[in-house]
Amino acid sequence: MARKFVCTYDAPIVETKAGKLRGFQIDSTYVFRGIKYADAKRWEMPTPVQPWEGVKDALNYGYVCPLVDAPKPSTGELLVPHRYWPEDENCQYLNIWTQSLDRNAKKPVMVWLHGGGFAAGSGIEQVAYDGEALSVYGDLVVVTLNHRLNILGYFDVSSLGEKYWNSANVGNADLVAALQWVNENIENFGGDPNNVTIFGQSGGGMKVSSLCQTPAADNLFQKGIVMSGTTDRDMFSIDLSDVLPKLMEKLNVKTGEELAAVPYRPLIDAYLEVVGRRGAMAFGPKPNGWYLGEALFAGFSERQKKTPLMVGSVIGEFLGFGPGLKNRKTATDEEVREAVGKFYGMEHADEIIAAFKKAYPTSNPLDVLVIDTVFRPAVKRYVTEKAKYTEAPTYSYMFVAEMPIDNGKAPWHCADIPFFFHNAEMVEYCNFPGSDELQEQMASAFVNFARTGNPNNPSLPEWPAVTPEDEACMIFDVKSYVGHNHDNELLELCRKYAPNFNIFENIKVEH
């Protein structure tokens, strides 16, 4: 059936600080794509866009940041449906979906920070990042954005000149500029600049937590959601102290200006030659006063202490990308025991299985073979540390629902995104018996948290905030339930009996 579509010379048009923008309306949603929120010279801090006369079209997604590697279609396309987009260094663009253009509407605002570490991805990289459904479902304003990544966003060339003083963090400075733009303009898109929730997954989750430790962003958001983006180790950094001189020698340049003029492709190629492949993901913000450093290392900022947070991960994460087990549905207890024993040692199999069943009573015990031990222990540490500050609540979650690919699979890194975005219909694997209810629980948690700072709502069992002694954890499944310190024992056993994975060296990452 035909939808409502409007894109005339008169509507929808919104006034921003720099000038007028035309978007389009599809059914109840107003959409503005590819809004330039800042300009920036390479490695310099972003500046506001120049004002313009008349009306500019905001109908097309903007350029995404150039990526280290040419993208490849992987066997994981069914697991994480991608969208690719033209790349350009000039990539400070954001997109808006909203149900109202009334500046008195004051709807909650959710700003999505994409994943891909600090090196890859874009605001439209995954099919499930489309904001229309979440905006409709939650009656709120959804913003997605692109910003500088990898060597353009997180490479320290401050020794080459004063203007590069924050070059190690300009990727995050773009995020602050985007939030500044939202702060100054979102009212005209029906949003409440004083009710902004930043949310992100993987690298995007790390962006949320790093913005909580960035004083320049202190007044630009009120709440945060960190999805599969908490680590208690420094995942990305490698020693780059001698890289800059080697890089300049290789490129035969002498000054910062000359280096800043090298086109992206030869620059990143030379960088990879100097650093090696391990450098491809080795980017992230660096503490320098502008950015304080992650809370678990540098302590919680005053800002973060008073920020309601929702933090969680999924049961399989990177190990979930592997193929599902052929005998998942049919394995006997003895076969489960053997499989678990092969991985953790036969002598520990019973103990591990018992701990898993206690932690995740509705899950398939074979999931213990792909259980994530990278993000989850860090989530637990993060939320219980954060919970010491009682000015704002902290909510913990875990996503465990079995996905219907192969003969059933534990959910992988990113598998939860379409449910939280209320985009299950757009992503094939998100369709199975109970998936509608699962999506209702997950999206309603997000929407209620964005609205009030509390995710509780009638679709879910009572979900208490974490306390330092009790990590209440919403375990999202077709029938979700709340655990209390549910996997303390399991985590201890898994870490004790299984190798300590370094996900970026030991595990083939599919995307």
Added chain:
Amino acid sequence: MARKFVCTYDAPIVETKAGKLRGFQIDSTYVFRGIKYADAKRWEMPTPVQPWEGVKDALNYGYVCPLVDAPKPSTGELLVPHRYWPEDENCQYLNIWTQSLDRNAKKPVMVWLHGGGFAAGSGIEQVAYDGEALSVYGDLVVVTLNHRLNILGYFDVSSLGEKYWNSANVGNADLVAALQWVNENIENFGGDPNNVTIFGQSGGGMKVSSLCQTPAADNLFQKGIVMSGTTDRDMFSIDLSDVLPKLMEKLNVKTGEELAAVPYRPLIDAYLEVVGRRGAMAFGPKPNGWYLGEALFAGFSERQKKTPLMVGSVIGEFLGFGPGLKNRKTATDEEVREAVGKFYGMEHADEIIAAFKKAYPTSNPLDVLVIDTVFRPAVKRYVTEKAKYTEAPTYSYMFVAEMPIDNGKAPWHCADIPFFFHNAEMVEYCNFPGSDELQEQMASAFVNFARTGNPNNPSLPEWPAVTPEDEACMIFDVKSYVGHNHDNELLELCRKYAPNFNIFENIKVEH
């Protein structure tokens, strides 16, 4: 509401000549993506893929052919929503959507040949190329594909060695290989190998008509649909006789093998330096016996004479990409007369307007300002010449429905594609009062033509085949109607009073 989704270890699996493939099922549709239909060394003829043991996944779209220019998001994204995808020379992939995997089902098969001249595009380039809706609506098998383009598909290096004998046409040879694969395998996907319709738009339409003149494809398809892809001039060719030696000198290579080993990017960059920007689209098949040359130049092949064809264009084509007129809805007769007079000469305004109203009584007379005079006269000539051969019918159409962008616009090149694919819901501008009925008329015409070679069905007025004397033409609008030599006078006046556009030199093409 959750859809049905199946992708287990057991289903859906289909046996092909080379081995087993696993796809997935979404609601009633079985989907197989990224099936390799051939292999090829650069500039050599394609060869069948090597057989494999076990089951291969066909879940991800395959690489698309490398493109001359890095893609840019244009202001036309709302007009032609794009999908970008990773590029690689090894790009012989096809995708299948089908309602049955029963080898006795024998559903009609439609094979889509994408546009972009012979230089650009891909089988998934436009959002509207998705085959699911057309497969469901028509209960038929839809195939889309990628093949070699531009310098990889249509560059004559035959002087460099026997194995390069058909290098000027290997892009089309990939198409033949794909049709061969369909011929040999589509039965297992529920398709009828003896009822194959090839259809394509723009360059894709030219691919359809060139395959009608390619003896190697004679038994591989039965019907053709040429959308906005008929020309009566050689649109792409420029004199390339001295390019090869200059290119080899620039790249400092001596042999075909050395040239074939140059990576794509330096190869195409050197080519553009030698030929200039005008070379970016200057690719297409060349008559050499394997390919006979276009019918309007070389005469109709015996194959084409007996091939039912549907041929048409849209009213605005490339001129339709411009912005809509601000006063389109409000212009008085006098304002229309002035605008038309400015373009065609004031002394001809009344004559032109009268001819336009006679030709297109339901259209806005301002559309005469953007009326296509490139494709349409060629369509007319092609269908009336083809109609001399009465072994198979020829149907003519024109798409004129006003599009709801700006204050209304004449349809542009590609604007018809979502309606024919039954994908109006996926593309914003395709939603307006009457769009459901328009889609029903257009998609049903395609489906009935694919089924029987005759597009007639109850949703449309009686649509006679063309005869040499009477070009019956289905004019698709919210209420479609049939013209008879409807624009003879108009075309004559337009060509007489207005400049003869060379679309690739005089008009800014938005994508």
